[in-house]
Structure formats: C-alpha cells, structure tokens
Amino acid sequence: MKIYSFRKEEGKKIxxxxxxxxxxxxxxxxxxVHVGCMHLEKNGVIGYHQAVVPQLLLIMNGEGLVRGERDEYIKVQSGDAVFWEKDEWHETKTDLGLTAIVIESEELNPDSFMALRIN
Known part of the structure; x- marks a missing residue:
C-alpha cells in the first residue's frame, strides 16, 4: 500500500x-479504466478483500482509516490517494463518513503524477 497526495499544494497553476x-x-x-464514487456513511466500511486489479482510492471528503496486508491502520483524509496493487489485501473504514473516487485498471502508475506521502 502506498499513500499519495493530490492536494492543491501538489498541483500546477493553469x-x-x-x-x-x-x-x-x-x-x-x-x-x-473503471471509475466509481463510493459514499461511506458514519461507521462505513469497505471490507477486507483482495484487489482484482490495481486500485487507486481518492479521498474527496471526510476521513477514515486504511490498511493493506498488515493489521496496521493509517489515517487518510481529503486530498489523500491510496494505491493497492493487484491481489493486495486491503480495507477502508470510517467513523465519521467519507466520499471517495475509486479508479481501477490493469495499468495504473500513480508515481508518474502524484507526490508520495507514505510508502
């Protein structure tokens, strides 16, 4: 699991x-590419499962906790992007609620565009 940033400070003025x-x-x-929007209400969870393809979860609103294969949760919030490789076990949960965009594709390389926050 890697966590990137797509916050305004990482962007470029156009x-x-x-x-x-x-x-x-x-x-x-x-x-x-498959792109979807996930709405997790208070105490919402995307259960522990394997990624079918590489997956990028963009936290748009709210905050939550994510984990990869280790039983160690990392706090994420608006502006964070979480990347899981194909077959990587992972989970997302929130106490307060969050909205996220998910991007799934056989060909995802977040290193090309975003700054790495946590590896």
Missing part, C-alpha cells in the same frame, strides 16, 4: 486559454 485554476494530476492510462 492559465492557458484564459484559465485560472490549480490542476493536481492523478493518473493516465491507455488500457480500460
């Missing part, structure tokens, strides 16, 4: 086409 915003790049893939 001014092309009279734009004015910060872009935090996340991922690029040439293979099929």
């Amino acid at each position: 001014t092309k086409y009279d734009s004015n915003f910060i872009m935090s790049r996340i991922i690029q893939s040439e293979k099929p």
Whole structure:
C-alpha cells in the first residue's frame, strides 16, 4: 500500500486559454479504466478483500482509516490517494463518513503524477 497526495499544494497553476485554476494530476492510462464514487456513511466500511486489479482510492471528503496486508491502520483524509496493487489485501473504514473516487485498471502508475506521502 502506498499513500499519495493530490492536494492543491501538489498541483500546477493553469492559465492557458484564459484559465485560472490549480490542476493536481492523478493518473493516465491507455488500457480500460473503471471509475466509481463510493459514499461511506458514519461507521462505513469497505471490507477486507483482495484487489482484482490495481486500485487507486481518492479521498474527496471526510476521513477514515486504511490498511493493506498488515493489521496496521493509517489515517487518510481529503486530498489523500491510496494505491493497492493487484491481489493486495486491503480495507477502508470510517467513523465519521467519507466520499471517495475509486479508479481501477490493469495499468495504473500513480508515481508518474502524484507526490508520495507514505510508502
């Protein structure tokens, strides 16, 4: 399990086409990608299971705890991105609730775009 950051501070200011915003790049893939949004309510959990393909969980709102194969939980919050390799056992839970975008694909390489926060 690796934890990355896609917070505003990691982004790049975009001014092309009279734009004015910060872009935090996340991922690029040439293979099929599945993108979903997960809404975990208070005391919600994504149970302990193996990743079918490499998976990137982007915490958009709220906070929670994640773990990989070790029985050690790490706090995550808005702006964190958690990456699990194919077949890696993992779990996500929250006391207060969280909303996350999940990106799943055979070809994910978060190292190309995001700053590593925890390895």
